[in-house]
Structure formats: C-alpha cells, structure tokens
Amino acid sequence: MEKNITHTIPQQAETTNTDFEVRSLDAMCVNESQLEHKWYHKIKYWVAGVLFGIILVKAEVISWFRIQEMFRLQSFHMYGIIGSAVVVGALSVFLIKRFKIKTIYGEDIVFHPKKFNKGQIFGGLMFGVGWALTGACPGPLFAQFGAGATAVIVTLLSAIAGTWVYAYLREKLPH
Amino acid sequence: MTHLHTLLSEPWPWYVAGPLIGLTVPLLLIMGNKSFGISSSLRHICAACMPANIPFLKYDWRKEAWNLFFVAGILVGGFIAGSWLPGPEPVEVHPDLAEDLAQYGITDYSKLVPSDLVSWDQVFTLRGFILMIVGGFLVGFGTRYAGGCTSGHAIMGLSTLQWPSLVAVICFMAGGFFSTHFLVPYILSL
Numbered sequence: 001m002e003k004n005i006t007h008t009i010p011q012q013a014e015t016t017n018t019d020f021e022v023r024s025l026d027a028m029c030v031n032e033s034q035l036e037h038k039w040y041h042k043i044k045y046w047v048a049g050v051l052f053g054i055i056l057v058k059a060e061v062i063s064w065f066r067i068q069e070m071f072r073l074q075s076f077h078m079y080g081i082i083g084s085a086v087v088v089g090a091l092s093v094f095l096i097k098r099f100k101i102k103t104i105y106g107e108d109i110v111f112h113p114k115k116f117n118k119g120q121i122f123g124g125l126m127f128g129v130g131w132a133l134t135g136a137c138p139g140p141l142f143a144q145f146g147a148g149a150t151a152v153i154v155t156l157l158s159a160i161a162g163t164w165v166y167a168y169l170r171e172k173l174p175h
Numbered sequence: 176m177t178h179l180h181t182l183l184s185e186p187w188p189w190y191v192a193g194p195l196i197g198l199t200v201p202l203l204l205i206m207g208n209k210s211f212g213i214s215s216s217l218r219h220i221c222a223a224c225m226p227a228n229i230p231f232l233k234y235d236w237r238k239e240a241w242n243l244f245f246v247a248g249i250l251v252g253g254f255i256a257g258s259w260l261p262g263p264e265p266v267e268v269h270p271d272l273a274e275d276l277a278q279y280g281i282t283d284y285s286k287l288v289p290s291d292l293v294s295w296d297q298v299f300t301l302r303g304f305i306l307m308i309v310g311g312f313l314v315g316f317g318t319r320y321a322g323g324c325t326s327g328h329a330i331m332g333l334s335t336l337q338w339p340s341l342v343a344v345i346c347f348m349a350g351g352f353f354s355t356h357f358l359v360p361y362i363l364s365l
C-alpha cells in the first residue's frame with residue numbers, strides 16, 4: 001500500500017499477559033493489538049459482518065439443502081465457494097507479506113502459526129457431523145437467524161452450550 | 176436501480192460469492208490485524224456470560240469484542256438479505272436430492288432453511304431435536320475442540336498454508352460425509 005509510512009507506532013510497555021497462553025491455544029484468539037481504541041472503532045467489524053452476512057444468504061451458504069448437496073456430491077457450488085475463497089485469501093495473504101502491507105493504524109500485520117493437536121481430528125470430525133445435521137457452520141447460524149429462521153436460536157444456543165461443555169471438559173480430553 | 180436489485184436478488188454464483196468471502200481475510204487483517212474466524216464468538220459469549228471459573232473461559236473477552244461486533248453484523252446482514260433481497264422461490268436443489276427428501280416428507284422449498292426440519296414445530300420432535308439441538312451442540316463443541324470452523328480453519332487457515340488446518344478441514348469433510356450418508360437418512364426417517 002503506502003510505502004512512505006516510515007514512522008513506527010510506539011509499542012506500549014509489554015503488559016503481563018497471563019491469559020495469552022490459554023488464548024493462544026485457540027487459533028482465533030491471538031490478536032494482540034497494542035493500540036487502544038474507543039469502542040466505536042469496532043463498528044467497522046460490524047459493517048464487515050453485515051456484508052459477510054449478506055453474502056452468506058445470497059450465495060445460499062446458509063441453505064440446509066446446499067450443505068446436503070455438498071456432502072452428496074450433487075453440486076459444485078459449495079466447493080467452488082470455499083475453493084475460490086481460499087485462493088483469493090491465500091493470494092491476499094501473499095500480497096500482504098510480499099509488500100509488507102500494514103493495518104489502517106500503521107501496525108505490522110502478523111500471522112500466527114497454528115499448532116497441531118489431536119483436537120483438530122476429534123473436534124473436526126464432531127463438527128463435520130454437526131455441520132451436516134444442522135446444515136450450518138457457526139457463521140450461517142447467525143445469518144439464518146437474522147434471515148428470519150427464528151427457531152435457529154435454539155441451534156445457536158445449543159452450539160454455545162457445546163462450546164461451554166467443551167471448555168468444562170477440556171482438561172480431560174485428548175489434545 | 177430496479178435492474179441492480181433484481182440482479183442482486185438472484186442467488187449469487189460461487190465465483191462471485193467465493194472471492195468476496197476470501198476478501199474478508201485481508202479486510203479484517205488490514206482493519207486491525209484480526210484473523211478471520213467465527214466460531215470463537217461462541218467462546219467469547221461463554222466467557223462473557225458464564226465463565227464459571229473454567230480456565231478456558233477466564234480471559235479478557237473484551238479484547239476480542241471485535242468478533243462479537245462481526246457476528247452481530249452477520250445477523251443483521253442476514254436480516255437485510257432476507258428482507259430486501261429475497262431470492263426466487265422455490266429454492267432450486269438437485270433433482271436427486273429433492274426426490275430423496277420427498278421420501279421423508281420434506282417438500283417445502285420456500286426457504287433456504289427448510290421449515291420441515293428446522294422450525295419451532297420441529298424442535299419438539301425427535302427428528303428436529305437431533306438436527307437442531309444435537310447438531311448445534313456438535314457444532315459448538317467440535318469447532319472449539321478443533322480450534323476453528325469453516326472460516327478459521329478452511330478459509331483463514333488454508334489461506335495462510337497451515338497444515339493443521341488442512342487436517343481439520345479433511346476431518347470436517349469426513350465427518351460431514353459420514354453424517355450425511357449414514358446418520359441423516361436414519362434421522363430423517365424418524
């Protein structure tokens with residue numbers, strides 16, 4: 001993007017981050033921006049979510065039928081969506097790394113490698129079974145509810161309960 | 176304008192929707208170093224509402240509040256698309272699927288979420304209970320156990336060439352194929 005950003009953002013003193021260890025086990029919870037922003041800076045993520053939700057509905061990713069077609073190999077649609085999303089995502093990540101693109105706040109964009117653990121197998125299989133039953137992964141659950149399938153709140157609450165039970169049993173599960 | 180509205184109301188082809196979904200990855204990174212992932216929101220909701228002194232839920236979920244803003248947006252996006260860009264009826268599905276589902280009395284194609292399976296009437300049937308409540312539980316438990324879902328592992332993970340994510344995605348698909356071919360036919364016949 002802009003090459004003339006040469007100033008560096010003053011890094012705040014390294015705060016002791018006791019919860020980082022446990023959070024970093026979870027692939028998604030490692031975003032450690034050193035910058036403090038007012039809450040309304042988060043509205044942009046809401047806007048991104050709105051656009052994302054519209055795409056999920058209009059591309060019929062929220063359709064129970066589409067998920068069945070995918071697992072019955074009756075349609076290329078979902079494979080095309082996920083496949084082309086990965087290609088575009090990978091190309092974007094390549095460009096971000098290649099040109100050292102920064103965030104809008106001028107911070108370096110960082111990537112966190114995911115560590116392998118057996119959860120990706122056991123949990124992955126469980127999620128796969130659930131995906132075919134509900135016809136929705138977590139994103140579409142929110143979009144389905146928004147699109148008027150109000151009963152999906154039951155599925156969503158059950159998914160939250162599932163996450164909670166996992167957290168509760170976590171120490172006893174093989175990882 | 177009307178023409179544009181008609182165009183947007185049609186179901187979007189994969190080669191439009193897929194790349195747009197892929198662009199979510201750089202969008203969130205550039206907005207503020209955020210890794211695309213949705214299932215984490217479920218964890219943050221647990222951490223915010225009911226941490227119950229569980230180590231896995233004892234962290235500062237406010238730091239991850241962006242994720243809750245994002246999923247709140249998805250919900251509203253679903254509402255907007257559902258209200259202002261309604262697709263054609265009935266929903267088109269593969270004829271073999273329709274034929275198969277008809278055997279189980281699933282004939283309502285007016286909505287993307289089939290009212291014959293996922294609706295308030297169905298929650299209290301055994302079939303609906305398994306599809307919605309057991310299915311939802313597996314989605315929540317499985318994604319957290321796996322450390323991500325379709326967005327976090329399949330899209331973000333594969334985009335950054337993480338082999339553990341590939342393992343996870345293969346398992347998602349294996350679980351889905353197993354479920355569709357060995358469990359769903361039995362559950363639908365209940």
